[in-house]
Amino acid sequence: MIHHSESLIFDLEEKARKLRVEALEMIHRRGQGHPGGSLSIAEIIAALFFHHLKIDPENPSWEERDRFILSKGHACATLYVALAYRGFFPVEELKTWGHLNSRLQGHPDRLKTPGIEMTSGFLGHGLAIGAGICLAARLKGFKYHTYVLLGDGECQAGILWEGAMTAGKYRLSNLTAILDYNDVQLDGPVHEIMPLEPLREKWRSFNFEVIEINGHNMREILDSLDMVLEIHDRPQVIIAHTTKGKGVSFMENDAFWHGRAPDDEQFVKAKAELLKEES
Amino acid sequence: MEKASFRKAFGEALVEVGAANSNVVVLVADVSSSVMTDYFAEKFPERFFNIGIQEAGMVDVAVGFALSGMIPFINTFAGLFLRTVEQVRTCVSYANTNVKIVGGYAGLSDFKDGPTHHSIMDIAVFRSMPDIVIVGPADATEVKKILPLIAEHEGPCYLRISRADTPLVFDENHKVEIGKGVIIKEGSDVTLIGNGVMVYRCLEASKILEREGIGCRVINIHTIKPIDRELVKDSAEKTGCIVTVEEHSIIGGLGSAVAEVLCDVHPVPLERVGIKDKFAETGPDFETLLDAHGMAVDDIVRAVKLALERKERR
Numbered sequence: 257m258i259h260h261s262e263s264l265i266f267d268l269e270e271k272a273r274k275l276r277v278e279a280l281e282m283i284h285r286r287g288q289g290h291p292g293g294s295l296s297i298a299e300i301i302a303a304l305f306f307h308h309l310k311i312d313p314e315n316p317s318w319e320e321r322d323r324f325i326l327s328k329g330h331a332c333a334t335l336y337v338a339l340a341y342r343g344f345f346p347v348e349e350l351k352t353w354g355h356l357n358s359r360l361q362g363h364p365d366r367l368k369t370p371g372i373e374m375t376s377g378f379l380g381h382g383l384a385i386g387a388g389i390c391l392a393a394r395l396k397g398f399k400y401h402t403y404v405l406l407g408d409g410e411c412q413a414g415i416l417w418e419g420a421m422t423a424g425k426y427r428l429s430n431l432t433a434i435l436d437y438n439d440v441q442l443d444g445p446v447h448e449i450m451p452l453e454p455l456r457e458k459w460r461s462f463n464f465e466v467i468e469i470n471g472h473n474m475r476e477i478l479d480s481l482d483m484v485l486e487i488h489d490r491p492q493v494i495i496a497h498t499t500k501g502k503g504v505s506f507m508e509n510d511a512f513w514h515g516r517a518p519d520d521e522q523f524v525k526a527k528a529e530l531l532k533e534e535s
Numbered sequence: 536m537e538k539a540s541f542r543k544a545f546g547e548a549l550v551e552v553g554a555a556n557s558n559v560v561v562l563v564a565d566v567s568s569s570v571m572t573d574y575f576a577e578k579f580p581e582r583f584f585n586i587g588i589q590e591a592g593m594v595d596v597a598v599g600f601a602l603s604g605m606i607p608f609i610n611t612f613a614g615l616f617l618r619t620v621e622q623v624r625t626c627v628s629y630a631n632t633n634v635k636i637v638g639g640y641a642g643l644s645d646f647k648d649g650p651t652h653h654s655i656m657d658i659a660v661f662r663s664m665p666d667i668v669i670v671g672p673a674d675a676t677e678v679k680k681i682l683p684l685i686a687e688h689e690g691p692c693y694l695r696i697s698r699a700d701t702p703l704v705f706d707e708n709h710k711v712e713i714g715k716g717v718i719i720k721e722g723s724d725v726t727l728i729g730n731g732v733m734v735y736r737c738l739e740a741s742k743i744l745e746r747e748g749i750g751c752r753v754i755n756i757h758t759i760k761p762i763d764r765e766l767v768k769d770s771a772e773k774t775g776c777i778v779t780v781e782e783h784s785i786i787g788g789l790g791s792a793v794a795e796v797l798c799d800v801h802p803v804p805l806e807r808v809g810i811k812d813k814f815a816e817t818g819p820d821f822e823t824l825l826d827a828h829g830m831a832v833d834d835i836v837r838a839v840k841l842a843l844e845r846k847e848r849r
């Protein structure tokens with residue numbers, strides 16, 4: 257396995273910080289959005305979009321690009337920031353989020369936003385769609401990899417397991433599910449609303465290779481993304497243990513911040529916390 | 536004009552319904568704080584079931600309750616009930632089970648989340664299923680008045696609840712009966728038939744039109760199915776043209792329901808205000824989104840003039 261340099265790790269961690277600050281800024285500016293689940297995926301999105309994914313902002317529909325589906329579409333603020341900084345559209349355009357005629361919709365819209373692979377927002381679709389993409393790649397002889405980012409609450413949806421079963425049956429080794437396991441959904445803790453455990457065993461029994469990591473540890477994320485490329489006989493799930501609202505003390509682990517924008521004072525406090533880690 | 540919240544009215548009325556009848560149970564798919572079933576959860580925790588992000592499964596669990604003589608109210612966003620269409624068709628409509636489906640965040644009222652979360656074809660889909668009563672109240676008062684009737688009604692119902700705070704159209708003296716339209720205002724040139732949040736906009740349009748000497752009968756059709764055929768027929772006969780106004784696709788909703796009645800009994804010119812076979816978009820607020828997508832008061836006024844022109848040409 258490749259050893260990732262300290263400087264790469266540092267650089268990606270800084271990118272993750274930037275994603276957090278700017279995603280929260282978008283949510284605050286608009287007075288709408290989903291801070292909790294946008295903050296918990298910052299490292300994962302940074303690793304994918306600023307290092308791992310084979311994508312070309314100049315040519316978003318390049319046939320051999322890696323595919324990424326944000327199945328938990330409500331966390332799109334973080335993705336929009338990443339796409340803008342990767343050059344899929346101007347950074348200035350982030351300010352139009354939620355305006356009439358904006359290319360940035362409340363949830364990802366593949367017809368409007370360059371770099372958005374698939375429309376999402378209602379949970380559960382990503383894995384089955386990813387399975388279809390992988391089956392097509394197999395028929396067409398393409399080698400690209402497909403990544404689907406899932407929420408843990410989302411794993412309650414039956415359709416998700418239909419996709420998993422299909423991926424398992426066809427041994428879709430070019431399909432990786434990344435599970436943002438922050439243990440909080442809209443109404444409260446996942447383990448109270450509708451428990452998922454034993455979760456590792458569930459995925460194994462659906463014929464997935466299971467890798468568990470700390471989803472805020474950049475090195476572990478990069479290593480796991482390398483690891484899945486070495487698995488050639490089955491789909492994989494990276495169970496990333498995360499904290500909902502990560503980086504903002506008063507948002508962490510609190511369902512209250514699932515779908516609510518911070519007010520001015522809260523935003524200032526949150527931003528200071530996110531930037532302070534730097535020193 | 537005083538504004539009130541549909542969903543708060545619903546949440547409070549649900550508690551009263553639960554207090555009046557211990558057979559009432561409430562199920563929700565992880566959106567309790569959004570659709571305000573949390574009031575019920577606090578009051579009657581033993582009759583409240585949050586089953587997580589499992590909309591399709593929630594319908595079938597509710598069917599199990601209904602088969603056991605209980606009255607399940609199942610709750611999530613209206614758009615999400617489209618995920619459960621087959622469950623509803625087979626296990627609620629065809630099997631005729633006493634399940635009360637409550638679609639929150641209806642129409643464009645979840646303006647901020649965009650077209651995935653808008654619900655502009657729910658009425659079209661559920662209206663095609665036999666024996667489901669479909670209700671879309673006009674304001675918070677009507678929500679409160681109608682919920683006990685839905686609980687008492689033997690059989691499946693679909694209730695549409697907006698996320699918006701909207702002006703109150705009715706006061707406490709408002710009388711509601713399932714299947715009976717409400718004449719809010721008399722006028723002889725045209726009939727405006729609205730439902731849900733659009734009833735208020737119908738009234739606004741009628742004021743503008745009256746200043747121009749056009750008399751509008753304004754009707755609230757809270758029960759889209761079974762629709763009040765007598766009142767539609769009577770309006771066609773008396774005013775000679777009709778404009779329907781709905782926060783829904785013009786395909787399959789209130790406009791279609793009225794068109795079907797007119798075709799059967801008394802064809803007159805009909806204009807339909809609503810969403811014209813497209814998806815809307817994310818908007819900065821609810822009212823702006825309605826205005827931008829064909830449901831402005833001006834759109835109603837224009838539709839009335841078109842209907843009148845067509846009437847005169849006949």
Ligand SMILES: Cc1ncc(C[n+]2csc(CCOP(=O)(O)OP(=O)(O)O)c2C)c(N)n1
Binds near residue numbers: 330442588
């Ligand atoms: C099928 C579906 N049901 C309900 C919703 C409403 N909703 C949006 S986000 C959310 C909670 C998601 O929880 P989780 O998957 O854990 O995401 P995260 O905690 O990472 O934000 C719910 C219920 C939805 N978007 N789609």
